[in-house]
Amino acid sequence: MKALSYDGQQVVYQDVGHSDTDVYPRPVKIKIQLAGICSTDLKIVDGKYYNKALLRPNGVLGHEGCGHIVQSAPGSPFKEGDHVVFETVFPCQQCDSCVQGLTNYCRNWLHIGINSNGTFSEYLTVDESMVHKIGDDILPQISVLAEPLSIALNSMASIFDGRRDEEMTVAVVGPGILGLLHTLLLAENDFSVDVYGLGSDDHRLEKALGLGANRVFKTDAASVFEQQYDLVIDSSDTSSGAVFALSRCKPGGHLRVLNLSTEKGISSSDVVKSGCHISTSKGIHHSHMVTACNYIDSRGHKLSGLTTHLFTPDEYQQAFSFARNKQGVKSAFNFN
Structure with a gap:
């Protein structure tokens, strides 16, 4: 499969072989439609990520995205063709942070696009627990915003706390x-x-x-x-x-x-x-992605026009420069 990988010095669009089918207990393979470009991706590419030791060598970048199920584990609630979004973190559920319910601060997490392969790829494999179905009628330009929307919902919930x-x-x-x-x-x-x-x-x-x-x-x-x-x-x-x-x-x-x-x-x-x-506020809990999906299914039209520019993967230099200069709002790679 072709993907945008980072070797510690530069980004390369190339064949990276298979996705992380052996990393997760119940792997789900997703055909990526759109993959959003985040400021964290730019920090990695520009050598400004806060902890370079966390980065997977020659790993695939990207953690925002949407797509369709290609393959799921036996007994999975997901079937081929389902329109889905996904969480970025697979927590260990055992460290002090996870035991307190702060899975977004897990000490041993797998984070797509950082220490496991990410969304700037034709295919992504994550654990079934990270995946959320979304309405088939939702445009990918809207569903690709599920991850940043869930972060905003997490922030809002903890600001006001009722x-x-x-x-x-x-x-x-x-x-x-x-x-x-x-x-x-x-x-x-x-x-x-x-x-x-x-x-x-x-x-x-x-x-x-x-x-x-x-x-x-x-x-x-x-x-x-x-x-x-x-x-x-x-x-x-x-x-x-x-x-x-x-x-x-x-x-x-x-x-x-x-x-x-x-x-x-x-x-x-x-x-x-x-x-x-x-x-x-950092990241999300599982419940915030559920809330984000419900929001998109019922009020997704309010997010229209926020995904402003699409690029093909081989236009990555232009795409990163465009996002770095804060042109448009949300730019994304189109893997369709």
Whole structure:
């Protein structure tokens, strides 16, 4: 099978042999339709991933995607042709994190696109427990967003934990896919959301307004709106974005960090002096992918237009450059 693999120095589109049929207890083989390009993929390609020792040598990149079942284990609830999405992590279920239910922080996980083969491939094999069926009538441009949507749903659930305050002032810093999905979910729950981006984010800021943002601002404009907020979502993925997000959070407010930048930017002194309550969000639990699939099956039309550009696998250099320069919103490889 042909796939985009990374040898530690460069990406190569080549035949990589078979997928990981011997890695999982109950393997399910999936024919990939679309595979989304994530900022984590770019960090790996650009040599900026936080722990290079985790990366599988000559492994296949990518962890977002959708496709159809090709082969499943005996007695599987999945059959050939089922339209499916999948979780990225296969947890060990035995470490301290897993025992606490924090499977997204498993110490021994297999993570597709990192230490097991990923989605930038004609075929993907994962464990049956990671797979979720989705409506056959859902367009792949929408189902490919299941993984980032599940991350946003995880973040939202733990921010509010059943508590609501419609008077809360809310800002999203960074109008990438996670920022836009947070904007949509917050607006659906009747929160007034301001979204901050850069001068180069015109298209994404326009999308934010279409998803229900109250106002949009550019952080690099000559005059930047100076309001502070009760809740700030930092999905900027840059150190400068993190600094800006912290500055916009009120003392006593809540800063939610989804920013995975490895650049230096904020000191512990900055954090202490801000007076903010800071929390983080990483990955998902199984239940969040279930919720994401239910959302897509019932309200998937709201995600239309977020997968903005498709590339063939042999256009990977152009695709990575396009995503790196934050053109469009979500770019994906088309393996159909």
